[in-house]
Amino acid sequence: MSTSEHDSSTVRRRVLYSGHVQGVGFRCTTRAVAGSLEVTGFVRNLPDGRVELVAEGTTIELDRLQSGVSGALGSNVTDVTVTESHATGEFASFSITF
Numbered sequence: 001m002s003t004s005e006h007d008s009s010t011v012r013r014r015v016l017y018s019g020h021v022q023g024v025g026f027r028c029t030t031r032a033v034a035g036s037l038e039v040t041g042f043v044r045n046l047p048d049g050r051v052e053l054v055a056e057g058t059t060i061e062l063d064r065l066q067s068g069v070s071g072a073l074g075s076n077v078t079d080v081t082v083t084e085s086h087a088t089g090e091f092a093s094f095s096i097t098f
Contacts, residue, residue: 040091
């Protein structure tokens with residue numbers, strides 16, 4: 001598979017953010033960043049204090065999403081765990097989930 005083929009494939013990425021990430025506008029900022037990109041999925045607070053981001057899009061768009069979130073909120077983040085898998089196509093848009 002060439003780089004351009006890989007970059008245009010839709011994938012699913014789950015990102016877990018740890019640190020001071022709840023109560024600081026993390027979800028709203030993430031939704032705003034996602035709104036300017038061609039990605040679908042959700043962001044939500046987890047009971048353990050982390051924030052979970054699940055998004056589908058091209059690798060390039062998902063990289064832009066993560067970069068935008070890191071640029072806006074990176075000082076609050078102490079750890080990031082990323083898992084990538086096949087896209088399911090289950091999301092119609094990007095939203096905050098409660």
